[in-house]
Amino acid sequence: MSGWDKFVETFFNAKVMWKYLPDILSGMVVTIELALLIVVTGLGAGLALALLRSLAIRPLNWLIIFVVDLFRSLPPLVIIVLMYFGLPYAGPAPSGxxxxxxxxxxVLMAFSEEIFWAGITSIPKGQWEASRSTGLSFGQTLFNVVLPQAFRLTIPPLTNRTIAITKGTALGTVVAVTEILGQASSAMSNSYNPSPLMMGAAAYIVLFLPVVVAARWIETKFAWKR
Amino acid sequence: MIEAFFNIEIMKAAWPIVLTGLWNTILLSLIVVPLGLLGGLILALLASIKNPLVRWPLMAWVDFFRAFPPLVLLVLLFAGLPFAGLELGGFACVAIAFFLNTGSYYGEIFRAGIDSVPVGQVEAARSTGLTRMQAMRYVVLPQAVRNVMPDLLSNTLEVVKLTSLGSVVAVPELLYEARQAQSITYNPTPIVMAAVIYFLLLWPLVRLLSRLENRALAGRR
Known part of the structure; x- marks a missing residue:
């Protein structure tokens, strides 16, 4: 057997791949579910916090800033480990x-709050005053004048950040989530063959590469001319 | 509650272990941040060659590593490579994975910085007799780095946080040591200690960044 054949036999073993394909596919489903949940709840909570912050209630804003700083400075894996291995000591035992x-x-909430907030504050005060003086309420000004402009500004940094954090679903494997990497790792140790890991790697590329390419396109489309 | 998460007895016992982890995290950061910066600089300099034969493969390379979770890369190197007869330690795997992953992110930032320097500057520099390399080194790069400083800092923060992945491949950094201490003491206090240390270590940087980013976004209108 030539070196190349041996390499293919080891890393791209068709038999092993076929056997563990269903596992990897079910891992992909878990990864997609997890990613969608994170994006929807994280961005939603981030926007909600930014809107709360625009009410300018002092003690509330301090609290928001502290929470945001906290989740920006802690490594995601530390938060996951703390929640999974630590919380059960206090009562609730969340699954992986x-x-x-x-x-x-x-984490996404914290980063997106910062970005949304920066977008909101970038709208000149005069626009607020002008809208309010035409008789628009605070809510109408926010939703019809400020946010549409703010969103445009925030889209490039927001897409980048969202992709980077969503890729973190792979961290779930540390707390026994059966997403792609978890499935691939256990298939590898069951089969004594790294082919499932190569499939897992391919699965991530299939899922995330289109998103990264789309983000690049969005970035150029929304780029601000210097 | 305090018994479980802020147990003084356990803090005393775990402190030396956690401290070792902290030093290793700092050391690891001091190695992987320059490594990523170097990788990024190489990518950005290559990208400044405006040749489609260089540019497209480079873009594909960068996008590939932006799409690929760093933990998967790390596991691939740590658990996959031994099957090819190449057994690297956890530390070497972290170094290589970070060079590839964070290098791509730093590369994009440097590229944006180089693009932000007007072409006229290079032309002027060249016309005074500087070589292409000299123009890059003395005229373009210093301005490029200054223009993207907030992004460079922000990525560096992410890289330092990412060193916690080392715990998965048994690199004895802060999170790894804290988990060791947790499994010895059957108490989550060491992990809380690690979290507090990460927070105290990185909070000043987060504060600084928050200011810089607000200013940058507001100034872009």
Whole structure:
């Protein structure tokens, strides 16, 4: 057997791949579920916090800033480990899936709050005053004048950040979530063959590469002319 | 509650272990951040060659590593490579994975920085007799780095946080040591200690970044 054949036999073993394909596919489903949950709840919570912050209630804003700073400075894996291995000592014992989802959603919330907030503050004060003086309410000004402009500004940084955090679903494997990497790792140790790991790697590329390419396109489309 | 998460007895016992982890995290960061910066600089300099034969493969390379979770890369190197007869330690795997992953992110940032320097500057520099390399080194790069400083800092923060992945491949950094201490003491206090240390270590940087980013986004209108 030539070296090349041996390499293919080891890393791209068709028999092993066929056997563990269903596992990897079910891992992909879990990864997609987890990713969608994180994106929806994380961005939603981030926007909600930014809107709350625009009410300018002092003590509330301090609290928001502290929470945001906290989740920006802690490594996501530390939050996941703390939630999964630590929380049960205090009572609730979240599953690996829930720990990963909540941890990454908190992180995305923190980063997106900062970005949304920067977008909102970038709208000149005069626009607020002008809208209010035409008789629009606070809510109408926010939703019809400020947010549409703010969103446009925030889209490039927001897409980048969202992709980076969503990729973190792979961290779930540390707390026994059966997503792609978890499935691939256990298939590898069952078969004594790294082919499932190569499939797992391919699965991530299939899922995330289109998103990254789309983000690049969005970035150029929304780029601000210097 | 305090018994479980802020147990003084356990803090005393775990402190030396956690401290070792902290030093290793700092050391690891001091190695992987320059490594990522170097990788990024190489990518950005290559990208400044405006040749489609260089540019497209480079873009594919960067996008590939932006799409690929760093933990998967790390596991691939740590658990996959031994099947090819190449057994690297956890530390070497972290170094290589970070060079590839964070290098791509730093590369994009440097590229944006180089693009932000007007072409006229290079032309002017060249016309005074500087070589292409000299123009890049003395005229373009210093301005490029200054223009993207907030992004460079922000990525560096992410890289330092990412060193916690080392715990998965048994690199004895802060999270790994804290988990060791947790499994010895059957108490989550060491992990809380690690979290507090990460927070105290990185909070000043987060505060600084928050200011810089607000200013940058507001100034872009």
């Amino acid at each position: 899936f829930v720990s990963t989802w909540l941890s990454l959603a908190f």
